[in-house]
Amino acid sequence: MKVAEVVFKELSNFTRTIFGNPGTTELSLLKYLPGHMNYVLSLHDGHALGMASGYHLYTGRVGVTNTHAAPGLTNSLGYVYSARLDRIPLLILVGQQNSRKLIDEPILSTDLREIPYAKGVIDVRYGEEVPKAILRGVKTAVSSPPGPVIVGIPYDIVDEEIDTQVEEIHPMIAQVNYQRQCDPSIISLLAEELNRARRIAIVAGYEVDITDAHEELKELSSKLKAPVFAEPHFSRSPSAEFVKILPRNASGINSALSEYDVVLLVGGMLHNVLYMDEELRTRNVIQITSDSEEATKRAWRSILCDPKSFLKEILPKVTEREGSNVLDLKVKEGRVGEIMKALSSRLNGYAVFEETPSHKEPVKMILGRRRRLYFSNRSGFLGWAIPASIGYVMAGGNAVTLVGDGSFHFAPQALWTATNYDIDLRVLILNNEGYESLRSRADYSAPFFSPKVSPLRVAEAYGFETLETESINDGLDWLMEKGVRRRVLEVKV
Numbered sequence: 180m181k182v183a184e185v186v187f188k189e190l191s192n193f194t195r196t197i198f199g200n201p202g203t204t205e206l207s208l209l210k211y212l213p214g215h216m217n218y219v220l221s222l223h224d225g226h227a228l229g230m231a232s233g234y235h236l237y238t239g240r241v242g243v244t245n246t247h248a249a250p251g252l253t254n255s256l257g258y259v260y261s262a263r264l265d266r267i268p269l270l271i272l273v274g275q276q277n278s279r280k281l282i283d284e285p286i287l288s289t290d291l292r293e294i295p296y297a298k299g300v301i302d303v304r305y306g307e308e309v310p311k312a313i314l315r316g317v318k319t320a321v322s323s324p325p326g327p328v329i330v331g332i333p334y335d336i337v338d339e340e341i342d343t344q345v346e347e348i349h350p351m352i353a354q355v356n357y358q359r360q361c362d363p364s365i366i367s368l369l370a371e372e373l374n375r376a377r378r379i380a381i382v383a384g385y386e387v388d389i390t391d392a393h394e395e396l397k398e399l400s401s402k403l404k405a406p407v408f409a410e411p412h413f414s415r416s417p418s419a420e421f422v423k424i425l426p427r428n429a430s431g432i433n434s435a436l437s438e439y440d441v442v443l444l445v446g447g448m449l450h451n452v453l454y455m456d457e458e459l460r461t462r463n464v465i466q467i468t469s470d471s472e473e474a475t476k477r478a479w480r481s482i483l484c485d486p487k488s489f490l491k492e493i494l495p496k497v498t499e500r501e502g503s504n505v506l507d508l509k510v511k512e513g514r515v516g517e518i519m520k521a522l523s524s525r526l527n528g529y530a531v532f533e534e535t536p537s538h539k540e541p542v543k544m545i546l547g548r549r550r551r552l553y554f555s556n557r558s559g560f561l562g563w564a565i566p567a568s569i570g571y572v573m574a575g576g577n578a579v580t581l582v583g584d585g586s587f588h589f590a591p592q593a594l595w596t597a598t599n600y601d602i603d604l605r606v607l608i609l610n611n612e613g614y615e616s617l618r619s620r621a622d623y624s625a626p627f628f629s630p631k632v633s634p635l636r637v638a639e640a641y642g643f644e645t646l647e648t649e650s651i652n653d654g655l656d657w658l659m660e661k662g663v664r665r666r667v668l669e670v671k672v
């Protein structure tokens with residue numbers, strides 16, 4: 180069998196979709212692309228990684244991409260960084276330069292290990308290594324914590340015949356497994372500690388959604404009368420029940436949690452804030468996580484087990500308390516909150532991919548409660564939501580992309596992929612004419628905070644129907660109309 184045939188045979192065990200944008204060093208491999216494999220073209224290399232991230236979010240499996248080394252890979256760095264932070268497993272296949280000429284550093288070549296943020300890099304040299312490299316790439320990508328892995332295959336070795344047995348990749352190997360059993364003796368000790376505590380707060384994070392532990396979290400919160408706070412800058416719904424999203428500065432978090440003697444951090448990150456304006460007070464934090472890297476970082480006690488197993492096992496061991504887990508917090512929702520409520524009532528089973536920097540609070544307060552149907556990124560990287568929602572739809576889901584006018588312009592050409600592959604995608608743009616999250620934080624004004632752009636004209640050029648409206652309800656009815664395929668609605672905020 181030829182090396183290229185082996186690559187596609189291995190990939191076929193767990194996927195039929197590769198997102199990519201090829202160059203000359205990928206041509207020899209792609210010549211062998213089998214008919215059952217869809218090569219989904221993105222017009223920007225990085226968007227292929229964003230799409231593969233969305234594909235993972237729908238399937239739970241590793242997302243596969245094919246981008247050009249080294250220009251395509253370096254052009255995708257923000258997406259590699261984002262996937263690393265968001266724990267998204269990607270297998271990034273790139274065509275390396277001629278294996279026998281790398282010493283001469285020809286154009287397009289690079290030492291792939293110099294590419295930052297990848298969780299792993301395998302720079303293959305020989306044909307016989309390829310089956311093992313793919314297998315290892317997949318396993319590294321999905322193991323805890325999941326992340327992006329680069330596998331470079333020199334273009335000159337893909338025609339070689341190899342007699343290495345093809346490694347059969349069981350589909351389950353390409354699936355992330357978050358399950359981690361908890362140590363029963365630790366659970367018993369913790370239950371005793373919780374039973375002795377005066378006031379307990381729960382801080383819930385994205386792993387609750389990943390492990391689908393929403394019901395168990397709700398039950399623990401109600402039994403302990405412990406209010407649920409959402410981790411700052413969450414990427415997936417931490418709970419439908421949270422009373423408050425923790426602020427994006429350390430002092431705000433310290434003050435929100437100051438009256439609790441135990442803080443149970445379930446599958447989230449407390450340090451993922453914009454302003455570390457003081458040290459986080461962490462003495463009373465107990466962290467539960469399935470993420471072996473996260474568990475090593477902080478001074479607090481970290482218990483390595485998955486949130487769902489933890490919650491299930493501790494529930495029968497804690498004593499029911501009197502009182503309430505509801506806090507009377509006044510929340511100002513404003514106009515964006517109203518729009519989100521109107522959107523929420525029309526979403527049915529559509530997931531939302533969100534990138535609205537200055538509207539995070541009202542958006543997350545409403546849409547962030549949607550179990551397994553809210554997605555964002557924790558890296559703060561713009562240009563992710565449109566490609567990721569496209570990958571999610573291509574994998575079989577339904578999605579609405581919710582973006583700011585500035586964010587829209589970080590990835591508009593991804594819309595071409597939606598049109599070219601005839602998928603259903605609805606995009607809602609909250610247009611405040613510029614970069615409000617920067618404009619409002621800077622203590623000076625400058626023209627570079629307010630680029631005037633025309634998202635709708637760009638969207639039309641890529642084949643979307645468009646509408647600008649002041650009438651929110653009519654506009655959202657139009658956006659979510661059944662039977663149509665691609666629409667963009669712009670609302671001025």
Ligand SMILES: Cc1ncc(C[n+]2csc(CCOP(=O)(O)OP(=O)(O)O)c2C)c(N)n1
Pocket residue numbers: 257534535536537538559560561562582583584585586587589611613614615616617
């Ligand atoms: C890739 C990338 N480049 C630049 C930034 C810096 N940045 C943060 S918010 C923002 C403005 C986004 O504008 P818009 O989507 O309209 O949201 P708004 O701030 O107006 O709510 C920029 C440029 C970033 N986060 N990511």
